[in-house]
Amino acid sequence: ANTAWAFATAGIMAPRLYVAIAEAAPSRMEYFNSQGLANMAWAFATAGVNVPRFYAAIADAVVSRLADFNAQELANTAWAF
DSSP, rough: OOOHHHHHHHHOOOHHHHHHHHHHHGGGGOOOHHHHHHHHHHHHHHTOOOHHHHHHHHHHHHHHHHGGGHHHHHHHHHHHH
C-alpha cells in the first residue's frame, strides 16, 4: 500500500509495479488495515490503473471492515471508485 501510494503521490507512472501489486494484493487483503486499503485504492485511481479483480478485492475488504474506516479513509476510498 505504501509503495503504490508513494509512486502515485510522486506522479511516477510505473505500470508494471501496479500490475504486480494488483496481482499480489487480493490474496493479502486481510493484512491491510483501513488506511492501507484506502491508500491503495486512492493510489490506483490516481495513477489511472484499472484492474477489475483488484478493485473487487478492495471492495470486498472494505465492506467487511467498514466500521474500522474513519471519514477521510471512506472519502478516499469512495473517490477511488
